[in-house]
Amino acid sequence: MDKDEQHHRNLFLGLDLSTQQLKVIALASVQDNDGHSFLEAHSTFAIQFDTDLPQYHTQGGVTTEKVVSADPGKGHDGVVTAPVLMWVDALHRVLDRMQESRFPFERVVAISGAAQQHGSVYWSSHAQKAFRALQSIHGEQTQSSLIQIFKDAFTIYQSPIWQDTSTTSQCQEIEEFLGGLNQDDSRNAAVDRSALRQRGSQRLAELTGSKAYERYTGSQILKIVRSRPEIYQDTERISLVSSFLASLLIAQYASIDAADGSGMNLLDIETKTWDPLLTQFISQGGHHGQGHMDRDQGHNTLVDKLGEVDATDVKIVSFTGDNPATVMALQAQSGDAIVSLGTSDTLLLYTHTHGSKSGQNSNGPGAQANARLSIGYLCHPVDTNGYLMLYCAKNGSLARERIRDLYADRSWDKFAEYLKRGIRSVRQPMDQHSAVCTRTGFYFFDREIWPPVKGVYRFQNGEFVEEFGPNDDDKDDGDIKSANVLAICESQLLAMRIRSSQGDGVSTATTDSVAPPGISRILATGGASSNQVILQLLSNVFGVPVVCMSSDVKQGAGSAAWGAARKAFLYGHRNAGDDTDMDVIHSRSVNMESRMVMPDLEETKRYIERIPDFIRLELSLPQAME
Numbered sequence: 001m002d003k004d005e006q007h008h009r010n011l012f013l014g015l016d017l018s019t020q021q022l023k024v025i026a027l028a029s030v031q032d033n034d035g036h037s038f039l040e041a042h043s044t045f046a047i048q049f050d051t052d053l054p055q056y057h058t059q060g061g062v063t064t065e066k067v068v069s070a071d072p073g074k075g076h077d078g079v080v081t082a083p084v085l086m087w088v089d090a091l092h093r094v095l096d097r098m099q100e101s102r103f104p105f106e107r108v109v110a111i112s113g114a115a116q117q118h119g120s121v122y123w124s125s126h127a128q129k130a131f132r133a134l135q136s137i138h139g140e141q142t143q144s145s146l147i148q149i150f151k152d153a154f155t156i157y158q159s160p161i162w163q164d165t166s167t168t169s170q171c172q173e174i175e176e177f178l179g180g181l182n183q184d185d186s187r188n189a190a191v192d193r194s195a196l197r198q199r200g201s202q203r204l205a206e207l208t209g210s211k212a213y214e215r216y217t218g219s220q221i222l223k224i225v226r227s228r229p230e231i232y233q234d235t236e237r238i239s240l241v242s243s244f245l246a247s248l249l250i251a252q253y254a255s256i257d258a259a260d261g262s263g264m265n266l267l268d269i270e271t272k273t274w275d276p277l278l279t280q281f282i283s284q285g286g287h288h289g290q291g292h293m294d295r296d297q298g299h300n301t302l303v304d305k306l307g308e309v310d311a312t313d314v315k316i317v318s319f320t321g322d323n324p325a326t327v328m329a330l331q332a333q334s335g336d337a338i339v340s341l342g343t344s345d346t347l348l349l350y351t352h353t354h355g356s357k358s359g360q361n362s363n364g365p366g367a368q369a370n371a372r373l374s375i376g377y378l379c380h381p382v383d384t385n386g387y388l389m390l391y392c393a394k395n396g397s398l399a400r401e402r403i404r405d406l407y408a409d410r411s412w413d414k415f416a417e418y419l420k421r422g423i424r425s426v427r428q429p430m431d432q433h434s435a436v437c438t439r440t441g442f443y444f445f446d447r448e449i450w451p452p453v454k455g456v457y458r459f460q461n462g463e464f465v466e467e468f469g470p471n472d473d474d475k476d477d478g479d480i481k482s483a484n485v486l487a488i489c490e491s492q493l494l495a496m497r498i499r500s501s502q503g504d505g506v507s508t509a510t511t512d513s514v515a516p517p518g519i520s521r522i523l524a525t526g527g528a529s530s531n532q533v534i535l536q537l538l539s540n541v542f543g544v545p546v547v548c549m550s551s552d553v554k555q556g557a558g559s560a561a562w563g564a565a566r567k568a569f570l571y572g573h574r575n576a577g578d579d580t581d582m583d584v585i586h587s588r589s590v591n592m593e594s595r596m597v598m599p600d601l602e603e604t605k606r607y608i609e610r611i612p613d614f615i616r617l618e619l620s621l622p623q624a625m626e
């Protein structure tokens, strides 16, 4: 391709409003010498909330408020929110940066986006006026900031986000409601509430794909209905973070995408429509949250600051959650698990069932350990018959950062060095004592999703200890440091391995007997996937090769933004009359110059042996609820 041609290539834009930043990637569609099409990064931009927008005083992109529960048995409720105007500001700033760097907006053919899942945005009746003000800009560069336009457009200015764990009682209410439906015993005052909840939890998982989770939008809305009914009344529309971002671009309310919508505990995962009973229960007869589902429809609306483009040529394709968008980027095949080590640690598996028919959540002994307590199912972002099994741990990168700061001089290089040393010392014990020394650590700086535990717990040879250390004079300080660095990574990845085989519809076929059922390869992504030693440990724990998009390909934008841009590419073509089917779409593969890490299977066997003890220790931790 000559230079002239390159300068006229179409661009596809992907945005990702994640927990800590807003990222944008522009992909260009190119052909190799054999005529194969693929996408390559043209440019990337990012606004870091903490550092680029310090006036919002966020830490890790969020505002954390600690409220002591009225019920002493319930401990502290963690209210975690993000300033909605900070997100508006971030969009304005990133568009400014793009203009400053002379980004060729006129070449943008289609745009899509992704965002952190489950968080919700509450629009006021002023929103329509703001949208009209945005539409009236008509391609001119606006002098007034988006903040000025949207400053009165919300009823709630601190949006609840996925890290919030303050809705335990609302989750229980939802489960009791479903558990009591059509049951005579629900009217019996003596009926065991926990039995009712267990039945409700099962029904909710069958209906929506997930049991009640505090971070899911349904319980968050219920909390607002209960605690601030006037605000709820004044709310004209509720968006997810993804549809909120899309609304700013299309200057009208954007629909919620089914894949992201299935992370709300409100959507019937099979029919992909709002469940009438759940929405009615939550709104108490109101009509909020009853948006319509409109998957992957293009919109032709003028976008502020993308005004140089002829609006009729710009397709804005429905925005989705960051996890479904990551699936779009990595093109997982059968046997692939996607592991995203972003702010959260997540594992995604592509399945063809959402587990409703196989009677999970057995009531027998150990049911609590085996129940789907940290996994759920989402609709697949493009395969209308597909689902995604999702495991999410809240204490991911930020917990590793805390350990890095405590034990590794605030340096990722040191962290990697200690991790390597930790792995080496377990493999080649230096003395008789350390040969029998097993260390396990749980580092839940924020209350974890499962187990619902807050605190740091270390065990040495099965016994609780305040700090690791064999009291061996030969040991230097570095041993304690590397023990903690290794312990946090091991326990995060072991927990992930254990949950990976809890789902229904997870294939039992596997290419290697030491690997978890149905997993023959891991596609790793997220900020921490740039750490080669973490990837090696991930590979060892799962016993499968780990592949990672190389960082120069990602150019720092991450795979959710890449997946969104890829969605823009696919639907941009479709909207232009190209009726390309899924297979052809898959063969137009993304240029993934990847790195591969191979497992040390002796290590894998050692981890498998540790699993029963790990589960026992995990269950022994003091839980914050029930």
Ligand SMILES: Nc1ncnc2c1ncn2[C@@H]1O[C@H](COP(=O)(O)OP(=O)(O)O)[C@@H](O)[C@H]1O
Pocket: 018, 019, 020, 021, 341, 342, 343, 344, 397, 398, 400, 401, 412, 525, 526, 527, 528, 529, 530, 531, 534, 558
């Ligand atoms: N070399 C590294 N080793 C481990 N973790 C890292 C490294 N570099 C960055 N990270 C982690 O990546 C995280 C950000 O990941 P990212 O995928 O961008 O998050 P999000 O999309 O949720 O905003 C940071 O919180 C940081 O802890």
Ligand SMILES: O=C(CO)[C@@H](O)[C@H](O)COP(=O)(O)O
Pocket: 018, 019, 020, 115, 116, 117, 118, 162, 215, 263, 321, 322, 323, 342, 343, 344, 345, 346, 390, 392
């Ligand atoms: O809650 C979940 C998934 O259920 C999180 O994965 C959020 O979607 C936030 O994502 P990251 O910012 O960690 O990528």
